[in-house]
Amino acid sequence: MKGILSWWDGVELWLSGLGFVVQTVVVMPVALALAYLVAVLLDGALGNGIRLLRRDKHADGDPS
Incomplete structure (x- = not known):
């Protein structure tokens, strides 16, 4: 480290x-x-998070 x-x-x-x-x-x-690297990483993480939330919402039977 030094x-x-x-x-x-x-x-x-x-x-x-x-x-x-x-x-x-x-x-x-x-x-x-x-x-740019931070923006790409955040975009991917947030996109995956939103995708997971939508999948969970549709799995509960909510049509919207």
Whole structure:
């Protein structure tokens, strides 16, 4: 764990030494990729949850 934390401290130090525009160019693709991944995972989880709720509702005999 110490190695990962040391590496991350080095990345932060390197990133903070860059200019604002360069920081934005480096950080935005990573942030957008992570946001997209979280959105896809949430979409799948919520879609499956809704599907299960509908299946349970129809199994109870409720026609709506």
